[in-house]
Amino acid sequence: MKYMLLIHQGSTPVPPSAEWEALSDEEKGKVYAAYQSINETPGVAPGQQMQGPETATTVRVADGATLTTDGPFAELKESIGGYLFFEADDLDAAIELASRIPAASMGGAVEVRPLAEW
Secondary structure, X not given: OXXXXXXXXXXXXXXXXXXXXXXXXXXXXXXXXXHHHHHOOOOEEEEXXXXXHHHOEEEXXXXXXXXXXXXXXXXXXXXXXXXXXXXXOOXXXXXXXXXXXXXXXXXXXXXXXXXXXX
């Protein structure tokens, strides 16, 4: 089964920010090491970190007209900060990987969603 892991940043400190700079070098090193380990996990197709939600544009189409709104559709505290794909034997394996993503323990969350297979 293939899964998409959506990383909800929440209050997770990310570079470049004052919150990130407030972390010790050891704490930053642990975050970098965790992501490196995750990216080296068999079955993981690394995604990308996204820019902050304030850079988003939300697009809707109503009555044939394209409407755009600055910012994300979701509330800021729920914004997606990144993603990755993971091919695993079962949901338990995907949950275990999600628990290793630093955002899950630093103020955010990780949504695990199976991909539709047609």
